[in-house]
Amino acid sequence: MTTATDTPEPDWYIYRGAGEPHDGIGRLPAPPPWRDFDGEPGATVVPPLGTESTRRLGGRSGRGIAWRPEQLELINAALYLRRPLLVTGDPGSGKSTLAHAIAHELGLGRVLQWPIVSRTTLRDGLYTYDAIARLQDTQMAKVRDASQAWEENDDQPTEDIGDYLRLGPLGTALLPYGRPRVLLVDELDKSDIDLPNDLLNALEEGEFRIAELQRIAGRQADVEVLTDDDERAVVRGGRVRCKAFPIVVMTSNGERDFPAPLLRRCLHLDLPSPRDDAWGRSRLDTMVTAHFGEEGAEVAARNGELIRTFLDSAPGSLRAADQLLNAIYLTQEAVRDREPDRQRLAELLMRPLDHGERGGGPL
Known part of the structure; x- marks a missing residue:
């Protein structure tokens, strides 16, 4: 296991943070009675790990993330309790990478x-219904068969209504996998x-309803809809209910406070930016090795020097680990043999993100 300490891994851990895939999810005990869900029928096969996960994890297996013991405890507690993780921290501290690391290690x-923006609504995450496309297709069908009687009724069922319904990422996560x-x-x-x-009910109840399908549930109980994976899944009676509650990782850069009802339904994990201590150095070294590999002592020494520069310069300034990766890549590929240029470019790329706010002038 890749951590900044040599303490043994507790045997109750499901997610170990070591980066090696394993079947630990099969050891997860039954959920607490208040988090036990009974969705059915079973959903479709889960697609393999995506390219986004490979990119974030460096494209190499066996490279874990350096976690503090208390961080691993919170992550595993969320798995046991079937509760969302609210992950806070500075930009570049690894908040989003956690979700990809869990999916990779647990298969x-x-x-x-x-991705959330200011205009995002709960409906965006659950599902979309393209009523306009359905109306256009209906009108085209009427033209093709002008002799067919047609009653203008929005609730009239069609066999292919599922073609116009697409589950969003939250809606797909709540399918009964x-x-x-x-x-x-x-x-x-x-x-x-x-x-x-608005998220509270879906996260607490593990289900949601599709109004467009509920209106025809008495006449068409099972409807196949598209999912966020571009697959098809059956929705029964217009109701989507999970069987295994999804592993939900919600990230925040700390730009606002959240309501107490949401906070009490989550476990809060804070990921501070790496500092100049054993854990910070281990975390950055692991991340750099995962992305660039171990290409000889000289490259490793240069990377180590840039890591020390990243950690030592301007304590308290806001920096993102992406800046360090950018500096290592550019200095290795563009000016690896010109030390003054390497140092100057590295310092340029690793300037604090809050440089202007601290009186150092604009970036």
């Missing part, structure tokens, strides 16, 4: 990603003020 397939899907709700603090409260 849970493609991460469902829901036998194993939990991983859902990344990215930058929740960017949302409209109402979205965190």
Whole structure:
């Protein structure tokens, strides 16, 4: 296991943070009675891990993330309790990467990603219904068969209504999979003020309803709809209810406070930016090795020097780990043999993100 300490791994851990895939999710005990869900029928096969996860994890297996013991405890507690994780921290501290690391290590397939902006609503995450396309197709059918009688009625069922319904990332995560899907709700603090409260019912009840299908449920109980994976899944009676509650990772850059009802339904994990200590150095070294590999002592020494520069310069300034990766790549590929240029470019790329706010002038 890749951590900054040599303490043994507790045997109750499901997610170990070591980066090696394993079947630990099968050891997860039954959920607490208040988090036990009974959705059916079973959903479709989960797609394999996506290219986004491979990119974020560096494209190499066996490379874990350096976690503090208390961080691993919170992550595993969320798995046991079937509760969402609210992950806070500075930009570049690894909040989003956590969701991809969990999916990779536990073999849970493609991460469902829901990026949040100020205009995002709960409906965007659950499903979309293209009523206009359905109306256009209906009108074209009338033209093709002008002799067919047609009653103008919005509730009239059609065999292909599922072609116009597409589940969003949250809606897909709540399908009744036998194993939990991983859902990344990215930058929740960017949302409209109402979205965190709107999420409460879906996260607490593990289900939602599709009004367009409920209107025809008596005549067409099972409808196939499109999912966020571009697959098809059966929705029965217009109701989607999970079986295995998804592993929900909600990230926040700390730009706003969240309502107490949401906070009490989540476990809060804070990921501070790496500092100049054993854990910070281990975390950055692991991340750099995962992305660039171990290409000889000289390259490793140069990377180590840039890591020290990243950690030592301007304590308290806001920096993102992406800046360090950019500096390493550029100095290795462009000016690896010109030391003055390497140092100057590295310092340029690793300037504090809050440089202007601290009186150092604009970037």
